[in-house]
Amino acid sequence: MAKAKPLVPKFDDEATDRKLAIICSKGNLDMAYPGLVLGNAALGEGVEVHLFFTFWGFDMIHAKRQKKMKFSPVGNFAMHLPIGGVRMPQWLAWLPGMQPFSTWYLKREIKKLGVPTVPEFLDQISASGGHLWGCKMSADMAGLTMDDLREDVEGILTAADFIEMTDGAQVIFV
Amino acid sequence: MPIQTMLGREIHVDDEGFLTEFDEWDEDLGAELAKQIDVTMTDRHWEVIRFLRADFQDRGETATTRRVDSVGGFPVKEQFALFPKKPAKKMAYVAGLPKPHGCV
Numbered sequence: 001m002a003k004a005k006p007l008v009p010k011f012d013d014e015a016t017d018r019k020l021a022i023i024c025s026k027g028n029l030d031m032a033y034p035g036l037v038l039g040n041a042a043l044g045e046g047v048e049v050h051l052f053f054t055f056w057g058f059d060m061i062h063a064k065r066q067k068k069m070k071f072s073p074v075g076n077f078a079m080h081l082p083i084g085g086v087r088m089p090q091w092l093a094w095l096p097g098m099q100p101f102s103t104w105y106l107k108r109e110i111k112k113l114g115v116p117t118v119p120e121f122l123d124q125i126s127a128s129g130g131h132l133w134g135c136k137m138s139a140d141m142a143g144l145t146m147d148d149l150r151e152d153v154e155g156i157l158t159a160a161d162f163i164e165m166t167d168g169a170q171v172i173f174v
Numbered sequence: 175m176p177i178q179t180m181l182g183r184e185i186h187v188d189d190e191g192f193l194t195e196f197d198e199w200d201e202d203l204g205a206e207l208a209k210q211i212d213v214t215m216t217d218r219h220w221e222v223i224r225f226l227r228a229d230f231q232d233r234g235e236t237a238t239t240r241r242v243d244s245v246g247g248f249p250v251k252e253q254f255a256l257f258p259k260k261p262a263k264k265m266a267y268v269a270g271l272p273k274p275h276g277c278v
């Protein structure tokens with residue numbers, strides 16, 4: 001059943017004018033990843049991607065804090081112990097040393113999958129043409145300016161700027 | 175699985191047109207595949223493709239853009255320049271490999 005015209009994947013179809021805005025509002029290490037993974041995947045599909053960092057998510061683009069994000073099992077009822085998959089009792093989650101341990105453990109698991117750290121992930125997103133934006137209210141509240149942020153952050157936007165900029169975009173809130 | 179003719183030989187492809195048989199590929203076919211998607215191959219393009227082929231042979235899995243950067247040493251930015259818009263899929267297509275399955 002040879003075909004006269006070869007079957008070629010559709011790479012540059014009309015879907016490439018798709019636009020995606022991802023709001024990153026969390027500052028815990030585990031919650032930094034959903035937005036980064038989706039944003040990166042969308043860029044690889046030729047989608048225009050804007051990441052907007054607000055409230056606790058602001059730490060993700062803070063030049064220093066982005067390297068020190070932490071994970072805690074406190075209040076997380078889906079946290080299972082590495083051995084046996086048993087749910088971690090909350091009294092255990094509060095023990096001294098648990099937060100550094102679980103941060104170390106999560107980082108190790110992420111690294112095992114070949115997934116970059118938060119700063120490196122943002123480097124990759126930037127290099128892939130993704131746009132990074134800070135939130136004005138969060139910056140004002142924390143007393144931060146563009147000088148405190150990664151160099152590839154393009155600007156600090158008001159909520160209205162964001163709404164205007166994402167006209168026609170699909171929005172994901174993390 | 176469809177079979178189609180390219181350069182006068184029969185090749186096995188999946189429903190989208192990605193090659194399914196690793197050994198049916200050679201660089202002449204790679205150049206022909208690149209032509210189909212309007213990519214003009216340079217020496218640098220071939221370096222990336224050769225990395226992908228070798229890496230697939232080692233791991234049985236197509237490298238993602240992340241891996242092509244961190245292990246292959248081809249910066250992500252350059253991958254987007256060489257294979258515009260959808261580098262991971264385009265690289266896999268030209269290299270005669272399946273689409274990468276990794277999320278990152």
